[in-house]
Amino acid sequence: GLLDHYRASGGSAGPLGYPTSDEAPAVSRTGETLRVASFSRGLVVSSPSHGSVTVSGAALGAYRAQGLATGALGAPTEPERPAARSSPVRVAHFEHGSVFLVPGAPGPGAATQPKTIVLTDPLRRAYLDAGGPAGKLGPPASPATSTPEGLRVDFARGALVLDAKT
Numbered sequence: 001g002l003l004d005h006y007r008a009s010g011g012s013a014g015p016l017g018y019p020t021s022d023e024a025p026a027v028s029r030t031g032e033t034l035r036v037a038s039f040s041r042g043l044v045v046s047s048p049s050h051g052s053v054t055v056s057g058a059a060l061g062a063y064r065a066q067g068l069a070t071g072a073l074g075a076p077t078e079p080e081r082p083a084a085r086s087s088p089v090r091v092a093h094f095e096h097g098s099v100f101l102v103p104g105a106p107g108p109g110a111a112t113q114p115k116t117i118v119l120t121d122p123l124r125r126a127y128l129d130a131g132g133p134a135g136k137l138g139p140p141a142s143p144a145t146s147t148p149e150g151l152r153v154d155f156a157r158g159a160l161v162l163d164a165k166t
Helices: 002-008 057-065 123-129
Strands: 024-027 033-039 042-047 051-055 076-082 090-094 097-102 115-120 145-147 150-155 158-163
Touching (some): 051 057, 051 076, 057 090, 057 097, 057 115, 115 123, 123 150
Antiparallel strands (some): 033 042, 042 051, 076 090, 097 115, 145 150
């Protein structure tokens, strides 16, 4: 459960920090019953389908902006990890989309701030089917935008367009 996940990640000395809420029930946008707990540096969501998954950092900010488990992304399915072997791009996967953290320009204090790009299905599925960040398109360069042709996402080496007519 959530407590075992928290302890295994190092408890208060680990990446989640201290608990800031009790474990609480929630429901995903697909109707699955979840358990959720908030921590000073993250969130743990537990589901029967995916077990306990940590969401933290920039991925957590994007997940919150998308409406958490009832929003466009749904429940988390995999914690943030490198998108491909030896790739600087990181990704967190959810039921209906993914949050990509693409290395960006140095920010305040010369720290590199990742560009956070959310891709939801079916664009996310098409991108992953094309090889994701390690594939021919490379990492995402911009979030999806509406164009006369449909929903478009630009990548380092190309673009995907979801035809507005389909």
